[in-house]
Amino acid sequence: MVAGAPRSPVAEPAARRPAATPASPMVALVAGGRLPLAFIALGGAALLVAGLWLALEPTLAIVPHVHPHTIGLVHLWLPVGLLGLCVGTVYQMLPVIVGVSLRGERWAWAHLGLHGLAAGALPYGLATSRFAWAGLGGTAFALGAGSFAVVVWRTFLGGRRRDAIAWCFPLAATWLTLTTLAGTVMVVNRFAGWPGLSALAWLRAHAHLGLAGFFLSLLQGATFQLVPMFVLGTVRSPRRVGWGLALGQAGLVGLVVGLLGAQPWIAGGAAVVLAGGVACTAVELVAVWRSRRKRKGEPSLRGFLLGAWLLGGAAVLGVALATMRGAALFWPLASAYGSGIIVGALSLMILGMLGKIVPFLVWMRAYGGSVGRRTVPAAGTLVSVTWMHVWCWAHGTGAVVLTAAAVLGAEGVARVGAWLLLGGLAAHAVAMGAAARHLWQRREDPL
Amino acid sequence: MITTNEETEALIWRALGTVLDPEFGVGIVDLGLIYAVRLEDGVASIAMTLTSQTCPAGVVLMEGARAAVEGLPGVREVCVALVWEPAWTPERLTAEAREQLGWNE
16 A cells, blocks of 8 residues: 555555446536525525515414415415425436436426516415416416326336336425415315315315425435435335335325315324324434434434424324314414424425535535535535525424414414514524525635 | 645645535535545545435535645645545544534534
8 A cells, every 4th residue: 555545444455456347427516506406495485475474464474374364475485485495406406316317307497487477476376365376376286296207107118217206206296286276176166166076175175285295205205315415324124215205195195085075084094194104203213313424413404303303293184173173272272283294394304405505505516516625614614614504593483382372273373473483594594595696606725 | 846746645635624614514525525635746536425425515525625736835736536445434424523523423
């Protein structure tokens, strides 16, 4: 061995071993990172506006979820905000995971335009009952979701990977399309007035198709690509990951059937199956976390884990709600369920993971070409740990307070929770903005 | 500057050590990603791996390794080969890398 050799205990024998067959080519940054970051910026802005809306109108967290303003706010938060964040991530992650370039990048750019149009029109139209605007926004959203599904399926089929982590993407995209279809049925029914079609049943089915179909499916797969990578851990049981996803899919099918058919015991049984899937996912997440070699905790991942815990709680509450009809507690618990899942579980998990993804995307675009030529900062240093701590604390606390407010029906408590939540969202936006600044103000030094 | 093969290979290892993994801020040598370095007639052959087969920074790290070594005295050409065997494990981390990551086992 020569002087200057590494100090790794296995380096010397490995250095004498001939190299094996070179690996297949890897996928680089999609569209130079511009496409994913554009979706993330749009989704993040929508989320910030939604947080401000809730802070100004905190009663939306405690009134029945069929209130028009609540529906408008939920559509700004979920399909515009959180979905935008996820879509941007998917467009970058999926090609890397399946090992082929994104199929149909132009369709993805068209999706961005359609999503932008939907962002303004859909929540406004729903909140104000101006159905022409809702129709415009909904149509734009549906076309965007359709193009997303086409791009995702084409890219997935172009690769060879077929484990649960890869499958979660086309499954989530398909559920998103069905969610949009259900929304379209509801809108048409408003004018057609089909007999026997319960608007409330379709609303609940539509909500779960989106929440569990798109978001949960995506999290049940993508989590086991991202978390092990970020903490230098390992997936202990790929089979458990698969079971988690499979039970979630089966449970969701039964849940939608039960909700549409107003069959509480079918819905309840299916909710148990779905909760079982969430449990499998949770057990494996704990196993991955325990296997981690990177022991130094980060607020991004702490926020993600807090969200995961809230998701487990929401799944249990969902089982109860599925069989609860006419009970006095139903509406407050339903509001708590919605708050807990939307502003709590999903938002924490997605924003937590973005705390790692955004700096990485920015780093790749700003510094990737300088690696080996100049001294560049590590991706993790692009985002402020302090601001992310503020986010984790304020968002987590705000979500819990809002959920409690929904159960109590207390406007004052909801106001406190909403402003805490807004503070958390603002802190997260500041952290992401500081990271993004590196796109224009690079920090490089000679080697 | 005229260098011996041994001196040049030492320079190569040192240069590779300046290439940092973006996620962990640890050099790819301390991460144990560099399996072999060979210098023959001015051609530097580097065998390296990644922490996972779906590492999104793989292309950047490989190009970074090439860029770090190009232009070193005694190096006329650089070939970087990506290999998956033996598979990378966290046990390949050096003591310095483990301390940086907080892994004290």
